[in-house]
Amino acid sequence: MVRIRLTNTRTRRKEEMTPIDASNVRLYLCGPTVYDRAHLGNARPVLVFDVLVRLLRHVYGAEAVTYVRNFTDVDDKINAEAQRRKAAGSPLSLEQLIAERTEETIGWYHDDMDAIGAGRPDHEPRATAYVGQMIEMISDLIAKGHAYAAEGHVLFDVRSFPNYGKLSGRSVDDMIAGARVEVAPFKRDPMDFVLWKPSTDDLPGWDSPWGRGRPGWHIECSAMSAALLGPSFDIHGGGIDLQFPHHENEIAQSCCAHPQASFANIWLHNEMLQVEGKKMSKSLGNFFTVRDLLDKGVPGEVIRFVMLSTHYRKPMDWTEAKAREADATLRRWRGLVAGIEPAPSPAPAVLEALADDLNTAGAIAAMHDLAAQGDAAGLLASAGLLGLLLPGMGDWAEAGDEAAVLIEALLTARAEARQARDFARADAIRDGFAAAGVEVKDTPQGPEWSLAPGFDADALSKLAADLGA
């Protein structure tokens, strides 16, 4: 059995992972708020968890893993977009407009995450489908003395949970001292956070013991993880920016509601993605979406490779140069494994790297070794653990039939020219290939070709026409 070690944010050390139930390893990842396209940073935890799930399924069995990732479809930004459409004259009701917006966003999200090769989780619960469970949990927290109703709100009483702040290494008193938040007058303590808040008539709302309202942001993950994974499960993750307050608040809610349970044993947090050394953020306005990159012609597999080439606990800078390098490496590897059956199991060095706190960069280095040794079968089997070189994701690296016919014809023409020692013509074809983005390798078995990143089909057609080939 492979020993999987993960850095647990909760304990701040690398720990061997021991599942609560090896026949059902359970994970929860905080998913997106579905109000707009996923930006590139959203893809990072998804890919980290995708590799983690692939590893866990390899070690514990394909059926022995339950992966949950939620959709947050209750949110002021979604409401704002629906209200904007209403104001723009849409005949639909606000509820319908909200549903329309979240449906289309979820569709985009699926398209974009599929494109980078991220497998769908086993469950993708939507917050709106679990409001009943949230109300139940909030009532329970009030009954247990951990929450209180005030002016249509329900607030969590942070002073009732001595461990509050432990995950993020803060004390309530320190946070109050440095707080920049406006404190609502009905809060008992400035750090108390909202479990339920009132809705006006122009906002979505649900009936509750505290009047018509909607849930606070944090309670959904506590309610949905309990419903789908139980009060104790193995791994909970997300971006490091969620550590506080979101995950801290989840812990407070869940541990107070289920005092006998452990909630998440291991917390995994990925570092932020940066662009040109700066955090990618909505407020800075320097973010771009996964779709932007795909539309620019950056293949999903390349995005995936770049993301995985930096360890998840380190900040990763997205650069064009990395995308180019990844593109070239993947083309080379795809050439190497073409028509090859994968080995029965991944290479030990790759598996060991991933088992050691998801060292994807180390795993990729080990794959380079396999490639250098010519172990195509081992490379292919290992790449699968990282979700790379999979069938169905390699179309970008392949030429269409039309281009293939042209290239073959030109190669024949070049061979004839060389035979005739017409090197001027042979070199013209060679240079034309290079200009069009076709790489030709002459091997003892004859020429092999592949497409380079800047492949230009028009230039290829023109070359063929000019040379009459």
Added chain:
RNA sequence: GGUGGGUUGGCGGAGAGGUUACGCACCGGAUUGCAAAUCCGUGAAGACCGGUUCGAUUCCGGUACCCACCUCCA
């Protein structure tokens, strides 16, 4: 102000208290009609100052700088 993370060769980026990371780029050689690709090989590092140690880039302390979180954000 509080909290957390980082600083590795030209660039990217890992592991390990003592032995080549790896990739890209560069340089030399083989190969080639010339190239490309490939193969072989060389060179190149650990922010700074102390400490522990036979030995530290790796552990400990400090300094500097960078980044993030504390506010919607993965």
